[in-house]
Amino acid sequence: MRPARALFRRVFVINGLVFAAGTLVLAVSPATVSSPVLLTEVPVLIVGLALILGANALLLRRSLAPLDTLTTLMERVDPLRVGDRLTDSGNGDLTHLIETFNGMLDRLEAERSASSAHALAAQEGERRRIARELHDEIGQSLTVVLLSLKHTLGHAPEELRQELLAVQETVRGSLDEVRQVARRLRPGVLEDLGLHSALSALAGDFAEASGVQVTRDIDPEPPGMSGEVELVLYRIAQEGLTNVARHADATRVWLSLRSARDGGLTLRVTDDGRGGARQDGAGVRGMRERALLIGARLTLDSPPGGGTDVRLVVPARAVTDPAERS
Template identity: 40%
Template sequence: MTTRIATITGYLVRSLAHLPIFYKVLIANSLIVVTGAVAGTTLTLLSTGSTEHLFELVALFTIAGTFLSVLINWIVLRAAFRPIDVLEQTADEVRRGNFHVRAPSVPLSDPDLENLTATFNAMLDTLVGYQQRLRELSQRVLTAQEEERQRIARELHDDPAQSLTALLVLLKMLHDRQQPTDGRTLQELIDLTTATLESIRAIAQELRPPVLDDFGLAAALEGLAAQYWQRFGLPVHVYVRGQRQRLSPEIELALYRIAQEALTNVAKHADATYATIDLQFREGTVSLRIEDDGRGFEPREGLGRGLGLFGMRERAELVHGTFALESEPGHGTRITVAVPLESRTQFASTTGVRA
């Protein structure tokens, strides 16, 4: 008998433990009120000596107390737990993909639950903001890809294609002559072929410099500086501080592209007489600073001028780095990026972006 009672008691305890908190509080409050009503009624009748209808009165007060307790507790607890139900419904809508839903304010709600609702709505606002930023970034990536394709197509058409056309015309002329070719014509063919090959190499170098993969970031930046001197006549001084070392491909590519975009801005927009690239290897950190003596600009306006600042910042954040921009009209521009080297191991199992 004792074992059976213990089994039943254990089953009831487990069942109550799995009930929602609403029903746990409701049952607990109801038991307290009913116990108080029964005990109070019994003691009152016994103290007065009126025990003739003791059982009937106790049963009446028990039923009435139970009904009123359950009713009042139901109303009060339902109102108190209403914000939790609202949050649950809102979270379910979010789980289904509706990120624009917000949990409404509930009248007579507990202040702590109101704060929880406000925090939940703020979290959804932040999430929607990140989604909007991601869409903008995706659009910028697509636009940049299309612009890059147009630029490559234009450069191929304007330089190598025209050179190859001229080369083809000369070869046809030689073929039509059907006579020995003089040295001057051969030299023209050699020069034209050499120029065409150099143009194609320059385009390939800009798309993906082999030196970055073969010799690392420092050598690639030195080659980039030479390239901007040849193309734009812009003197670029490169300073490498600390012990040179190979970084993860993702970090090297991100810093190289940031330097490339920054120098392009300097060459096309800054009217600068020189620029500097300062690459510093420290224990646990690599930093890159690009500085020029150009006309500068207002940083808030720069984001809307198509200067690639958004893309540079995104590249720095993708390798867990920090991006800082300092500029003002008439005083040049300085871009500083710092990347923690301990993050390099985090990229070992991910697919790097090759751009």
């Protein structure tokens, strides 16, 4: 039965029962109504009407209560925050409506996850292409310039040597920056040495660039996982550290990756900065989208003045069997 028809039937039956009960009470009670109505009978009529309306309102309120819950859920629903569902409180006529709404949320999350997967895959492909061009083209061109400068220094007059040395140092610095950008775009250490080494290198680069002390607690033997899961963990850790450098004004950061007893994983990026992050920026929404790809849950706790704690919980099924992720 369709929800509208079921709801109409419920309201009709409730009203019918209330009015039938009121009629029955008037029929068996000693109360009588004269024609015309006497003033002494008016209070009896008012009390009877109030009881009927009160009973009708109470029953309808309880019957339609799930609609208020549904409205509240619709106002706060966000495809990036998974698992928020409406529970059936046993109201049979609204069960189909609740199931339909929850099914719509399931489809929205699945479609969002699929579209995010395509977008992030394209993004990673573009990152690899840019990193390759930086390394193979710009990096090699700068290397050629350095070699040419080195050759020129051997034949340059003394009055030009200092200027050429300054230019050489500038080019060498530019070459180092290009290589760092290429490493951030394409974490070759992740592909070559694995997640543990990649996270350690990431923390070391962050500490060197920002001057913020990083305490690492990385499981040396995390459970076997797919390249997609490793990349998501690395990118979320990378974005978390980037946010610390940009916004936290922190003096210390804790980066941890630990295995859970059930076979899952927990990644945390915690700082002692100012906290107070109230809304998800582009970086945090990007982390949530990546978490959806592997069926993980990302939470962010950022009390004012209490630092920020970014936590990614990866369930065991996503770690051990990526093909069964939802």
